[in-house]
Amino acid sequence: MLKIRQKLFQLGVSALFISSTVYADDTIEFNKGIPKLQAKSYVLMDYNSGQVLASLNPDQRHYPASLTKMMTSYVIGSALKQGYISNDDKVVVSENAWGAKFPGSSKMFLNLNQKVSVADLNRGIIIASGNDACVAMAEHISGTQKEFINVMNQYVKKFGLKNTHFATVHGLDDPNQYSSAYDMAIIGSRIIRDLPEEYKIYSEKEFTFNKIKQNNRNGLLWDKSMNVDGMKTGHTDEAGYNLVASANNANTRLISVVMGVPTYKGRETESKKLLKWGFANFETFKPLQAGKSIAEQSVYYGDKNKVHLGSFTDSYITIPKGKQSQLKARYELEGKVLKAPLVKGQVVGKVIYQLAGKDIASANLQVMEDVMESNILGQAWDWGVLTVKGLFN
Structure with missing residues (x-):
């Protein structure tokens, strides 16, 4: 034993x-x-x-x-x-x-x-x-x-x-x-x-x-x-x-x-x-709270048009004292657009923190909910939308 x-x-x-x-x-x-x-x-x-x-x-x-x-x-x-x-x-x-x-x-x-x-x-x-x-x-x-x-x-x-x-x-x-x-x-x-x-x-x-x-x-x-x-x-x-x-x-x-x-x-x-x-x-402070949505993003080929993005874990950042008001944040997706299917918790990009013009830290950006694939008609419509958008990029 x-x-x-x-x-x-x-x-x-x-x-x-x-x-x-x-x-x-x-x-x-x-x-x-x-x-x-x-x-x-x-x-x-x-x-x-x-x-x-x-x-x-x-x-x-x-x-x-x-x-x-x-x-x-x-x-x-x-x-x-x-x-x-x-x-x-x-x-x-x-x-x-x-x-x-x-x-x-x-x-x-x-x-x-x-x-x-x-x-x-x-x-x-x-x-x-x-x-x-x-x-x-x-x-x-x-x-x-x-x-x-x-x-x-x-x-x-x-x-x-x-x-x-x-x-x-x-x-x-x-x-x-x-x-x-x-x-x-x-x-x-x-x-x-x-x-x-x-x-x-x-x-x-x-x-x-x-x-x-x-x-x-x-x-x-x-x-x-x-x-x-x-x-x-x-x-x-x-x-x-x-x-x-x-x-x-x-x-x-x-x-x-x-x-x-x-x-x-x-x-x-x-x-x-x-x-x-x-x-x-x-x-040290916590700019990204677990379970809290920070953005809503368009999603294609899915049964939903929008999906909430955030993180399922708290993220912390440490900066020199008195600099918190100068801190900036942005998020970047791994691809140009989000496409279904998406699974709750899936990492689709990063939240990037910037201070004094320099990137100093990042955290994973996750999908807050499942997004299933849409039916054939919905997917065809989204294909058309993305095709038109591609002509102007």
Whole structure:
């Protein structure tokens, strides 16, 4: 029964994948006046719009260290959401997951053959950054670490990450394991969006197990100058100090990633600089509301003459503060005209946002209702109309 569950879970990877309908355009200059950071690479991303507000070497490959545990956490959270495992499941700690196997590195301090709940192990991964807990959960879900890593890399592919590959479940350095600041921002955003119950754990400041209390290593959770509610730290000698952090302010949520910072406290200092700069200089709003029609367009060869166009998902856009009144929008169809049949939700074009004369973002334009083909007479009439129009184009 366990093997059946494991196979089904691996096949179910695609079930939670949702593609974004908002696309940022790199033609606008967002990162003027950005503070200088001591990091080998960094990214500041708006969570809702996906717009990268500032970056340095965003696609450069680095050892992710314990940032790896974010993908481990995603796999666990997905398994919980899909019902393949439950928080009350008891996991028996194997020889591989025994805390003694990880001397000198972060761990939950698991004892050999100890029975531990999934809920505790999950917190041991996210809060205490336990390498031992990662192995225990990998074996519980997939049977072996190798099979669990395969699932992690399936998600890498589904998320479209170009500079990430996992070779461990915990993040200890491996020559075949790497990620980038941009890819880590995407993984962070997917946890927040897809797995809100999983993300809540990232805000917890401490975790006690086996009478050992460990604080969350993300020191920004204690910073009262901004509302940081996640995410994850990482460090090895090769990786340096890494931190993915997320904070929200009014209607804006930002995700920062710093990699290769030289000091422990520096990763917090540099992340804070990025987040504060982002909140001070940008704002995010929702110009396109899910389910709301924005235009009515003629349609040919159909049982209707007009069709409503809009979007079935909210779209967000991030712009410099004070520029909202200057924002313009237009929509463009993929073809010259719309022709039946059309299916509700079908993408037929794009809404394009423009600022200072430059296209800065776009969103999919969708048909809001079905349009069936008309009868022969109706189609003949529309053919004639289009033929006449073609003479004047």
